[in-house]
Amino acid sequence: MWLLISFTSKMMALDPNNRITQYAHSAWRLQDGLFSGAPHAITQTKDGYVWIGTQNELLRFDGVRLSKWEPPAGAQLPQSRIWTLLASRDGSLWIGTDSGLAHWNKPELITFPKVDGHVNSMIERQNGEIWFSRVQRFDQSGGICKVLGERIKCYRKPDGIPLDTANALAEDTSGNLWFGDSSIVVRWNGSSLRAFSPPALKGNLSDGVTAIAGAPDGSVWLGFAIRGPGLGLQRVVNDVLTPFVTPELDSSTLIVNTLFFDRQNCLWIGTESQGIYRIHGRTVDHFGVSDGLSSNFVDAFYEDHEGDLWIATSGGIDCFRDLRVASFTGREGLPMEEVDSVLASRDGTVWAGGPENLVSIRGRHVSSIQSHKGLPGNQVTSLLEDHAGRLWVGVDNSLFIYEEGKFRIVTKQDGSQVGFVVGIAEDRNQNVWVETTGPRRCLVRISNLKVQEEFPEPQMPAARKLAVAQDGSLWLGLLSGDLARLKANELDIFRFKNSSTPSMESMVKEIFITSDGAVFGATSFGLIAWKNGTQRVLTTRNGLTCNAIYSLIADNQGTLWLYTQCGLVGIPNAELQKWWSEGDSSLQLYSVGAADGAQPAFVPFEGATKSPDGSLWFANYSGLQTINPANIRGNPIPPPVHIENVIADHRNYPASDTIALPANTIDLEIDYTALSFANPQKVAFRYKLEGRDKTWQGAGARRQAFYNDLPPGHYQFRVIASNNDGVWNERGAMLAFSIAPTWYQTRAFQAACVVLAALIVWLIYRLRVRYVAKSIAARFDERLAERTRIARDLHDTLLQTIQGSKLVADDALDMPSEPIRMRKALEQLSRWLQQAGQEGRAALNSLRGPVTSADDLSDALKRALEATPHDSLATTFSVHGNIRQLHPIVRDEVYRIGQEAIRNAHAHSGGTHLDVQLRYMDDLSLRIADDGPSATASNFSEDKEGHYGLKGMRERASRIGARLTIAGNAGCGTEVCVVVPGGIAFQDAGESRRSWLKTLLGTGKSRRRKS
Template sequence: MQLCRPVRIFVYVCVLLCSKERTSAGLAPKQRVIQYSLTQWGHRDGLPSTTVYAVAQTRDGFLWLGTADGLIRFDGIQFLQVPLLSNGGMAFGRVRALGASRDGALWAGTESGMLVRINGSAMKSITLNLPISSIRERADSLIDVEASNRVFRISPATMQVALTCQFGSVSAPGSDPHPSLSMPLAKDLSGPCDWEAGLTVSPSVLARAHLTLDQIRSVLPDSDGSQWIATRESGVFHIHSHSGEALPEFEQISVTDGLSSDSVWGLFEDREHNLWIGTQNGLNRVRNDKFSTMTRRTGLLSDDIDSLASVGNEVFAGSAAGLNRVTATGAESLLHGSILSLAAGADGTLFAATPRGLTIVKDGRTQIAQLGIHAARITTIAQSSTGEVWFYDQQRGLFRWQPGHVAAKVSIPELRNAVSVIQADARGDVWFGLNTGEIVLYNGAIFRTFVSSDHLIGGLPHSISVNDNGTVWIASERGLAFYNGHRFVSWSRKNGLPGNRVLWAVQGPGDRLWLGYNIGVASVAVRDLSRAATDPKFLVPCDFYDDGDGLHSNPDLHGNTPVVVLPDGRIWLTTSEGLASINPADIRKNPVPPFVHIVQISADDANIDAVKGMTLPPLTHRIEIGYTGLSFKDPRKVTFRYRLLNFDSQWHSASTRRFATYTNLRPGKYRFEVMAANDDGLWSTEPAALDFTVLPAFYQTRWFVALCIASLLLTVILVVRYRIRSVANRLRLRFEERLGDRVRVAQDLHDNLLQDVMGISLQLELADELTPPEAAGKPILGRALQLSESALAQGRGALTTLRATTFSQQDLLRSLKLAVTHLPGDKHRAIRYSTDGEEFQLRAGMGEEIVQIMCEALRNALQHSHGRIDVRLSYTLGGFLAIIKDEGLGISSTILESGVPGHFGLTGMRERAARITASLTIESSRHGTEVRLLVPGRMAYVDHKGDIGIWARLKSGWSRFNRKP
């Protein structure tokens, strides 16, 4: 919907308040200027129906319009047509009356006689079968409905008629049979109804306004005690009384003043005291403005004012057409002809520069100043406290003039450039602003020049304002500067000001500084400026006024004095069209915080009803939430801040945008909160909130994530298992190859070597029998015979081992004992062997590798230990574990890491362990060394059955934990 484009028009009404006798006596009529801001909405602003019969405001802040095409809701920016359908599905048509009850419900009456109660999304209706013209809530919460010549009393709870009354007579015969909403005219009722009589209009007012009762549609009393009268063809009349005045004062607002139509149906005053006018051709709003404006319509000689000056409480305005004295009732002409510049002097003197020179105006008399020179282009003037007049002529330069003497030209290096502004203070100092941006101070004796190195902000000086305490405010092209008697301090847009180009700066009441910009007027606190001067991160807060506050023309700078401040604090300024004034003491802040509502939410451009606890579909990429703030004083200045809990860490900065957009929100629960501030910065007390949930897609759910993690883990396990099986298969193939080699070696050993050894043994036995006992070689032959028999026994053992496919626990122990038996000495007697767990048959090749590793460990233990040696063999489902522990002095860390030079026992043990994918751990301390060899079950055992169950693993671990040491 297109944003409304309000047409704001000043209504200047000067009405004769004197009686006919006074007029006939030839007295000048008394004038009073009353100014309102009038805004209208029509079809081009989005209003669906321009015939507005009734206006009402519900407790939630929305404005409701009863029109020829149904009911319309208005938030100050957008119009929304509300579908009102009866139970039979018939459209309501013309809504002629509206009323808001204290419980927040809206009552709508139609021309067809349908009365509807709307409370949120709930709707109830009753048919009265008569055109409804007025709805009012009673003190007892019952609803009085006027329909034709009857009054129906309705119970909101039951929607039943509790009482019906008949009008006995109407005070205005022939009046509108369907009077509008605001306040009916006085009527008489027959029956028991206690209908409260409407307002009556004074006959004298009717006579002066040339109205009759049948021309009045409704009367509305406002919060100021005035009355507003809606007429059939004469627009709106405003009647108000002032103390001390015999006759009430009234104004008329009509089409010529900007009203959309002179045919007025309804009047309504909202909670912010705006007056709403429903006419035959649109909706209108009337309100008081903060600014008053004067133009040629109120007596100015020209709308292009060049200079202002104040003498006492009087304001003088100079233009190319002449000089005006501005008063509360208008503007009075004093001089005709071009006024180049103005300056207020001492003792109520006014200096006016004209093409003829310098004119002095005092006590209503004018005279030409005797300067002694010809000065036709005086652009700036100032009189110091010593009585000297300083003025700058564009053609001749800077002069100083003492009345009664000849003006003397000032020719000093400091003032060699053109002077744009001159200002004097009460202490005798005179300030000069130069076109080059420099500021020159004359203290009565010397001239001092300030440049950018003195912290002056620079740029063309537009105005200089000097206070009685000697402080100076300078408005220039690049910002605002302040001189405290010692140094300059500057501010610009980066400090929070509305802009850099400051047209003027004056200090008003309340220690506030007023700044003029070409886009409006700003008011800032001096203490905030002082804080910003020391804290660069602090932004100066300011109250900003523009056309929404009655400043219908932009502040403008034609001459060198664009603003004056009167002793009562009122500020007058020049604008692009006439003058404007504001009294800071009369500024009334809007005390009503705006209601804020969330009106719409869309997901991927699909509109969804904004209800609490709503859910949005999965994979919603873009969410747009629309909201509104209900403040009708100036809806354009309503600002918002919002946040999305579970996403935003802080509030988004205030702006006038009425929607928030979020993209690619994660699935989850969210809460959107928004607050609004009215045109004067007053924030709503509570945020409007909307809870919603973004549903996840199937792959965004927790169970899907858990399933993916489980699948990943399972894949890793399968890959690891596959890798282990592959390695095991390769090792098994290698062992099978080695088993084949062992069979061939066993065959060769049996068929060749053992046969030869047996032959040698037989020959030795023969030789031993033939050799006499006393022969010297007899012992040698006996020893050789023993060795041959031992070799034969070992060969048969080796043959048995090579032929074996499994390696039992007995084989393992026998091999270990046999390996250490032939070592010198009897240290092998200190070895203690133990086993635990259920025995598993080892693979033959694996057993040989295990024996070799353990034999090497035993030999090292026997060599370096002098105590007991424990050998433990443990069979578990997880694998085979061999532990050799001695009570020696331990092994140094260097030997453990690198081994003994020239010896490869430890290295060989690690290589063999790696070859059978076993884990070899050697731990050494001062109390001995422990060697642990762990061979996985799938590699060590012949009949390994694959994976081991969890229960079996726990059982095996528990048995190992509880075993006795």
């Protein structure tokens, strides 16, 4: 359950030093739905949590969230109705119920089932012992009991205790125990006792003594459930019960439920139907339902670590805390609803002016001079105390001096009224300067109680406020938002760029001069200032919470206090000096906001003053507000910080030391708190998730941290907090948790991925190396193949032709005497040399294109036959099948094989006939056969040394995937046959396969059916 503390009312009192103080009061009532039953007890454990016991449950409160406490699994309280709570010094919580006692020592709950009856009260003695009182139901073991470890020892009549039951229980400063029942009160030191039996209790059937409190001065106060002489509230003095009687209170008239001494030694009295009384010395304050208290039936008090006072009533829980700014309004005796000016005189009297009233305040005493009852008019305007202690008062359109209870009017030289006074000041020459607004604006100088000079507008610029500097110069706060100085009858105007056309919005609302001669003006656009010729404007850029300033005053420490639209702001003198040297600097300011009691508003005349005790007073139309900066008690206690809950993917986890979250945890919420109750709204947080956040994350007042992108791993969450005065708990709280990885997020899987990635990189590298090596080898092979091809071409063409030419030449040289034969030989030699040239050029051209032309293979073979000698062999050439387009490389290689075979037959066969057959079937085949008589298989097994014809034929056949066979038998000739598969040889082989596939799939049948 979430709460937002709201201050429903304020309660005025005198503090122990007789200073006016005021409590902010917040209440949580039964009808708010926060409690299922009336609260009976309240306490605060060492960890900072506030605990509330009600009729039906035990609640825990952190200042913002109120939650029901649940016992640990397998344990339970003796009874759900809680009557009393005790937070012991060891940090544990003692719980007194309607049917027994329990001890919560986190994380263990210990119950004492043998303790029968209603536990009324519990104390922790100075020696650390835990004692409690009870009302028995079944056993008669005694009404006063002590805790001994995990057992209980009770005391009764055989032990010298004259009581079977006991209501209240307390210890005085001497270590004596005090307790009582319906008829007597006992003081016991463990061995002897003293009994007090007020006569009025004889025959009493009620609770009798209901509350006992030991005072710091050693005295003891007793509260009774019955009012009357000797009862109500009594103080034990010299073993005699005496009432407390003042003009405000006769304690015998009270019906007391509870008593409590706070840290200021004030006694708080909770009554049955009269609310709360507070006693300090002889001063008595009262708070009741009319002041905002949730009920006049008060059950319990508790003062927390920061000094806030908690009250349990039948209607709810109330909390009082001392406000830094106290308000003085009609509730405190101010007789008017509007305050327009305020002035503190040297004798400590605070004067307040407004409609039909001039009010004087001294402490709690308020007196008023009302219109037509001594006040010479209706509206009180400006106020001034002069050097002689006389009070100058502007009333309506006149100016009066109030002295010895009488008003004396001050008029102009012609006897007319001075006018409507809006500003007034006195210089060191005892001249009183007055700024009036009508019938026309005018600055008036008064000396010896008479008007001496007038400076009307426009001779003098229209002003609203006046102030006198130590050098005697008069400063004016102008309607235009500027400052003006009148010195030795010379006027200087200092204009500020943010000022505008004269109006109520732009005017200087207040002017103040500090001891070092700095002049400050309150405006709606910031704080304007002049010092030694330097002008400055202080705004939100320099750290102000807002620019609109209503009034200002300096305290005894030199701090300048601004009454602004958004609160009271203090500027220390050191920060002011820093601002004068560096106009753009950001200042460290002291802020007092609405939660501290500040309720600023603009007033038309004197809005601020300082009383002799150092208190600052501010008028805010509806009343007065006061603060004494010297007495501001800062909150030095850093708030305890706790991590309360962890929610991961909508599942709650207890905030233990270490939390193991499952894999794939996405949404993570961490709830934390800081236990400062002085002003929970001003508690600020910072947190950091180590392993995720590099710096501290400012969370403001937010009490949750959210993460939705955390990878698996171990984390430490740290949170720190500051209280309402900016005091940080740097230690804070820490929570360690881990998020488990999924199988693919484990280190083993990640290591395997790394190894696999390295292996893939290595394989890619190896494949790349192999590819590069193969590419280099391919280039080498290509170069070698090209060289081999050129060698084959040279052997099959040029060298063969040259060899044939040599044979012709040799034949001619054998018969030099036959000219005709010589001529034929030379002609043949010429043709062959011509052919050798052509073949050489063809070899060169083959490096750039096909060896043969684009003509058919059959034509090329015919030319090869025609180029051979015709006198040795008779040749026949035949082509079988339809001529088809051949692949150029296949055509070239088959041609070279055939050319080599033809030349070999002419050169080596020794036969008479050569047959060449070219077949275009499914495959391409070429057959060359002769009828030479001397051929044997061994002649074709390998080339002779220096001859590469057969090797070249095999290499060419292998290059195009052909099958080459060379067969020869003695007497039968030699046959060379090369067969090239059709898929390799023919360029239209792919189309043929597609046609065959279509036929196989039925496409051809469809066509035939269509035809």
